[in-house]
Amino acid sequence: MFFKREINTPKTIGVLVSGGDCAGLNATVRAITHHATKTFNWRVIGIQRGYWGMWVRPLQTIELTPDVCDHQWVSSGGTFLRSNKNYHAPTFADGGKTFPNLDEAFCNAYNTLGLDAIVIIGGDGSFNKLNQIHDFYNKTKKKGDHNEVNFIAIPKTIDNDVAYTDLAIGHETALDVVIEAIDNIQFTAESHDRVMVVEVMGRDAGHIALKAGVASGADAILIPEIPYNMDDLAKHIERVYQSPQRHAIVVVAESVKTPDGEHLRGTIGDEEQTRYRGIGENLASRLKEKVSADVRFVSLGHVQRGGRPRVKDRLLANRFGVHAVDLIAKKQFNRVIVVVNGKMADIHISEVANVLQTVDVKGEMVHVAKSLGIYLGSI
Ligand code: F6P
Numbered sequence: 001m002f003f004k005r006e007i008n009t010p011k012t013i014g015v016l017v018s019g020g021d022c023a024g025l026n027a028t029v030r031a032i033t034h035h036a037t038k039t040f041n042w043r044v045i046g047i048q049r050g051y052w053g054m055w056v057r058p059l060q061t062i063e064l065t066p067d068v069c070d071h072q073w074v075s076s077g078g079t080f081l082r083s084n085k086n087y088h089a090p091t092f093a094d095g096g097k098t099f100p101n102l103d104e105a106f107c108n109a110y111n112t113l114g115l116d117a118i119v120i121i122g123g124d125g126s127f128n129k130l131n132q133i134h135d136f137y138n139k140t141k142k143k144g145d146h147n148e149v150n151f152i153a154i155p156k157t158i159d160n161d162v163a164y165t166d167l168a169i170g171h172e173t174a175l176d177v178v179i180e181a182i183d184n185i186q187f188t189a190e191s192h193d194r195v196m197v198v199e200v201m202g203r204d205a206g207h208i209a210l211k212a213g214v215a216s217g218a219d220a221i222l223i224p225e226i227p228y229n230m231d232d233l234a235k236h237i238e239r240v241y242q243s244p245q246r247h248a249i250v251v252v253a254e255s256v257k258t259p260d261g262e263h264l265r266g267t268i269g270d271e272e273q274t275r276y277r278g279i280g281e282n283l284a285s286r287l288k289e290k291v292s293a294d295v296r297f298v299s300l301g302h303v304q305r306g307g308r309p310r311v312k313d314r315l316l317a318n319r320f321g322v323h324a325v326d327l328i329a330k331k332q333f334n335r336v337i338v339v340v341n342g343k344m345a346d347i348h349i350s351e352v353a354n355v356l357q358t359v360d361v362k363g364e365m366v367h368v369a370k371s372l373g374i375y376l377g378s379i
Contacts, residue, residue, distance in 0.1 A: 011040065013328060014110070014118035015064070016047035016054070017079045018126035022158045022170025022305050024313035026080050028121055030073035031321025033064040040329060045113055050084035050122075051129060054109040055098045061113065074314055077173075077306050087129050103136035110149050117150040117328045123157035123168065124356060127336065131353035134334060150333035152324040153349060158305055161205040163355035164347055165338035169320065172312040174201075174304045175212050181300055182216035182249060189247040192294065195237055195287060197250045199280025199299040206359045208304070209253035214368060219248040220375035222256045222283075225359045226366075228377035230259040234290035236375040241293045248293070250283065258282050319344060 015032050017025050029046065036042040044064040047053035053060035062068075062081070073080065089098055099105035110118065120130050130153055137149040155162035158174035178200055189196040198218075202208040206223025213221035219240045222228050233250075240248040254276035257263055266277030277299070284297035309317065316339065323337050323344045335346035359366065361379060369376050 010042050011116040011328075012043040012045060012114050013325075014045045014047050014061075014113060014115045015081070016050055016118065016120055017081050017083045017156075018050035018120060018122035018129070019083060019085055020123065020157065020305060021078050021083050022156055023077045023173035023307050023309035024169040024317040025078070025083075025121060025156060026069075026073040026076050027309055027314050027317035028154060028156070028169060028321045029064065029079075029081060030069035031318040032119055032325055033069045034066050035322050035325040036328075037066055040325070042116075045115070046081045047118075049082045050126070051087065051102070051106065052084045052090050055102050055105045056090050057098060059109050059113065075308055077308050085125070087125065101136070103133045104140075106133050107137055107140075107149055117152065117333060119152045119154060119324045119328075121154045121156050121169070123155065123159070124162055124354075127153055127155075127162070127349060128353050131349050134349060148333075150328070150331075151349075152327050152333065152346075153336040153352070154320045154324055155336065155338065158208065159202045159205050160207040161203065161357050162336075163352050163357045164336075165340070165357075166342075167312075167316060167339050169313055169317050170305070170309075171207070172316075173307055173310045174208060175215070176310050177304055177307045178208060178212040178300060179216045181303065182212060182218065182251065185298060186217065186247075186249060189249060193241075193246045195241065195248045195250065195284075195291060195293045195295045197252060197280050197284040197287065197295065197297040199252050199254055199297065201300070201304050202253045202255065203276065204255050204356060204358065206253040206256075209251050210359055210365055210369060213249075213251035213374065214365065214372070216249070216251075218251045218374060220250040221369060222250070222252040222377060223359055224253055224255045224257075225361050226377035226379050228256075228259075228375075230286060230290070232378070233375055234287060237287065237293070238291045241291060250287070252279055252283055254279060254299075256283075259286060 033044045046062040046064045048060040156169035158170045160171040162168045200208050264278035266275045280297040284295045288295040336352045337346050
């Protein structure tokens with residue numbers, strides 16, 4: 001199944017970006033490349049299009065050097081390495097085939113590329129996959145048979161739902177983008193004495209809605225972690241509307257259920273994955289029946305994943321990237337890098353996989369929102 005690679009010097013490391021893009025990915029890849037090449041004289045291979053780059057044959061790779069990863073990588077959004085959100089077998093235009101087992105394809109690619117370690121920049125879906133690959137490798141390894149599959153994982157996601165880290169790359173920039181959008185929506189809401197319902201991303205976690213709602217002066221924030229009552233919400237909004245303010249902003253996280261307890265899902269995209277869509281519109285029409293104000297809705301959509309990385313994401317990207325290379329140099333593998341109370345740390349992948357970080361309903365941010373008189377639901 002595998003073949004043994006001769007020990008190469010200098011070390012060769014791989015890096016790939018998996019899952020939804022966000023701001024700060026290129027800065028992370030650049031930091032890894034610069035530190036690995038300049039400090040340790042290692043070779044860095046970029047894998048293109050996430051796990052697909054390791055699954056397809058020929059492998060999709062690019063040689064990364066400080067010249068390739070120039071200054072534009074610090075300041076640009078998206079990912080130059082490309083990414084992929086699909087975890088099933090790739091299809092080939094030329095009818096080619098991959099291994100029947102994709103984990104085997106990954107391990108084989110790792111050996112073929114002569115990697116000593118690989119850095120995976122991803123979110124919870126990517127880490128679950130990584131944990132699966134790790135299990136596959138452990139189950140199939142025979143001593144001395146093939147090279148060890150060593151990896152380091154770096155959390156990135158606008159949703160900030162990766163467990164045990166205060167922040168993932170991309171979250172802070174997404175918040176800035178959302179806040180700027182709601183600031184703009186406030187003006188039009190005020191100009192027309194309207195209620196605006198703003199639907200934001202976040203999948204099963206309400207971090208974006210809660211923080212952006214507080215930071216942009218929203219009047220109501222609905223998150224999946226806290227149930228709400230339609231009549232109470234409407235009464236609150238009507239009260240705000242009847243006040244001198246005469247307009248209101250409702251921020252709703254995409255995975256909030258309808259008043260009937262239903263999750264609204266979109267049909268576009270890969271059927272394997274859940275994509276929430278439509279609660280903003282649903283809520284706006286329900287609200288319209290219950291308040292005297294005119295109501296509109298807007299879904300911010302993928303705009304939230306765009307934008308140039310703001311300073312916090314640039315710094316986090318550089319810190320995570322350097323820490324990843326330092327861990328490889330110390331031969332500390334299969335760790336997920338986290339930031340806790342401002343400090344870099346790392347924990348084993350098995351602790352992070354399949355654990356979702358949702359909003360702490362007893363946490364400070366919920367207390368702050370409630371203290372400001374924002375309607376947060378039945379809490
Ligand atoms: O996980 C990031 C995220 O942007 C979620 O907030 C959102 O639900 C989902 O990805 C959208 O997925 P897609 O890009 O596949 O439409």
